[in-house]
Amino acid sequence: MPQDSSLKHTPLYSVHVELGAKIVPFAGWNMPIQYAGLMQEHLAVRKSCGIFDVSHMGEVEITGKDAESFLQNLIPNDVTKLKDESVLYSPMCYENGGVVDDLLVYRMAQDRYMLCINASNTDKDFQWIVENSKAFDVDVANISDRTAQLAIQGPNAEALIQKLTDVSLKDIEYYHFKIGKVDQVECIISRTGYTGEDGFELYFDTEKAEAMFRKVMEVGKEFDIEPIGLGARDTLRLEVAYPLYGNELSAESNPLEAGLGWTIKLDKDNFVGKEPLAASKEKGLEKKLVGIKLLERGVPRSHYSVTKDGKKIGEVTSGTFSPTLGLGIALALVDKEYSKVGESLNVEIRKQSVPAEVVKLPFVPRSVKK
Secondary structure, X not given: OOOOOOOEOOOOHHHHHHOOOEEEEEOOEEEEEEOOOHHHHHHHHHHOEEEEEOOOOEEEEEEOOOHHHHHHXXXXXXXXXXXXXXXXXXXXXXXXXXXXXXXXXXXXXXXXXXXXXXXXXXXXXXXXXXXXXXXXXXXXXXXXXXXXXXXXXXXXXXXXXXXXEOOOHXXXXXXXXXXXEEOOEEEEEEOOOOOOEOEEEEEEEHHHHHHHHHHHHHHHHHHOEEEOOHHHHHHHHHHOOOOOEOOOEOOXXXXXXXXXXXXXXXXXXXXXXXXXXXXXXXXXXXXXXXXXXXXXXXXXXXXXXXXXXXXXXXXXXXXXXXXXXXXXXXXXXXXXXXXXXXXXXXXXXXXXXXXXXXEOOOOOOOEOOO
């Protein structure tokens, strides 16, 4: 099947083709959506191990004496809590409180940080970061093109990667990292991921990507590794209720309503978007992000209406068939009065009104290392 030549390729594109992946356009890139099949790939990550090419993600380096104070002003979460070799999750907001993106902040040193941002937002984010850096003594560099990223996720991930590195992986706590060699290549070895399973994200030089991928696959045979496409990446993150930019988060969304209140530190001196978010919290939230499971057959999808007694009270932000649970699940933004666990609702799927119930999140327990 011919691919769109106007789209970007990761350095592993030819490997994906060789492995028989189905390639689709995603966020300006030609990316693998599946290899052996979504169900098989999903269950491999839950039961053994999977490898994801996430080299399309963006990376931005912030250096200089004002690096910490700049980031503290740029995002709502508290950057001062970070120590060297630790990672912070946060939204990044516009002045009106809407979300520019959600990202990870890596602290290398007090004057040096790396941000990992979403592929679809890399150029927009970079411009936003540069624009907001002008009053601070910092340098901002987009290092995305020279940075490859692989995610190795699942119960066997640590044992597999340990075979390729002298770094003691058991000593890396969740949301922490070390810099060390994996298969003789210097990497940021980060105990983070987007699946709800234990695992690592490796950042390293783009030119080493193909050799690294092949080595992990080769060593991973004894750990039942599978290459994983974007399809299973989405079902995995949805089962553990991780938000996705463009679905739960957007320029129009309120991160408090999207369940990210724990990342919004309103006691900080200042940050971009503080005033409207503080006002929103004080006024009280009108909507809330909830988990919904279908009580009959059906697959909920983004933008499907959620109703109560025939009245629209919200809409699905992300929905899928859960391979682990064997039923339809969704995240939905609904009027707050209908957000209690156990609330009976309906999801409008095509021309059918399918009964559903609000459930406690996450849908599937997270198995990250605490």
